[in-house]
Amino acid sequence: MTRGKIIGTGSFVPERILSNDELQLIVDTSDEWIIRRTGIKERRIASKVKDESTADLATQAGLKAIEMAGVTSSDLDMVIVGTVTPDRQFPSAGCMIQSKIGAFKAAAFDVSAGCSGFLYGLTMAHNAIKAETAELILVLGVERLSTIVNWQDRSTCVLLGDGAGAVVLSASGNGRGIMSTHLQSDGTFWDLLYSSYERSLLPQSLECIDLKPFQLKMEGNRLFKRAVGCLSEIASRALRQNNLSSKDISIVIPHQANIRIIMAMAENLGIPMEKVYTNLDRYGNTSSASIPIALDEANRQGLLKDGDLVLMASFGAGLTWGAAIIEWAAC
Ligand code: COA
Secondary structure (H helix, E strand, O other): OOOEEEEEEEEEOOOOEEEHHHHHOOOOOOHHHHHHHHOOOEEEOOOHHHOOOHHHHHHHHHHHHHHHHOOOHHHOOEEEEEOOOOOOOOOOHHHHHHHHHOOOOOEEEEEOOHHHHHHHHHHHHHHHHHOOOOOEEEEEEEEEHHHOOOOOOHHHHOOEOEEEEEEEEEEOOOOOEEEEEEEEEOHHHHHHEEEOOOHHHOOOOHHHHHHOOOOEEEOHHHHHHHHHHHHHHHHHHHHHHOOOOHHHOOEEEEOOOOHHHHHHHHHHHOOOHHHEOOOHHHHOEOHHHHHHHHHHHHHHOOOOOOOOEEEEEEEEOOOEEEEEEEEOOOO
């Protein structure tokens, strides 16, 4: 059966590094606390004056993936973007990126699924390829979380960062590619992580200006426990569906929210941390972008070999969570 196969990866992060030491000057925190509780040492912050809008970041990542894939933008059938921080409410980041890269025959759109946006987009792309409604698709995860962070809230502003990652998916030639994807959500817990911007409030009263509309709110502790459970459960489900054991997995590319969440998930699955790729020490939590950035880094470092089984797992606002297993074909 035709599968989606990744034939190119790319990523791009803003130039500006914001270290834990600098954050100590903004909120009551310490480098020691942030590293011990999260594993994060620094994150990247986008700047509008340096042309680092959401669409700009994604365009850079997408062009790298397209170059590696050896295809041209005009051949793309779809551009799918996981993001919760598009530059505008509309049009979509997908359409802005389409225009910047010249993907003129593509259908372009965004997927809003919190930190799971990339895996949701990858699933839609894989399904379109299986249904033979598309042959070549650019899937991106991109965020500028710095634009919605409350920089006075130490419990969230230390966690997040900006960046973009991308893959080009094509119909598989030699049978290798995505083995399965798995998605789930539970809106009952939407209020564990959300943006305080509520559209219906805006026309009614100018008082809403005081609400500081776009700020991110999070109940970290309760989210932490759900993240570990959901990630472990959906990764186990992905293994079961493919009759695989955790020993068969060559490398895990998890969502990069907190090193303690990743370690707990790996322990639950019985996968040693040596098989888990992490880069959150350098980027923090980049939401939808975290998995494709990590995948691109692992790929460019030569850590992904032909035939390797790659497990990806994500968890985020919604709540949403997801997993995918890929039989890797070198690119
Ligand atoms: N610096 C110093 N102290 C901080 C702090 C910071 N940046 N942030 C919170 N604290 C304090 C709290 O105020 C609290 O103090 P108190 O005991 O005096 O009340 C104490 O540290 C413990 O807070 P708590 O929230 O229980 O810490 P924690 O161990 O749960 O770690 C998170 C907090 C946010 C790092 C953790 O809960 C987490 O990572 N949650 C999941 C995040 C996540 O996955 N988000 C996105 C999903 S994609």
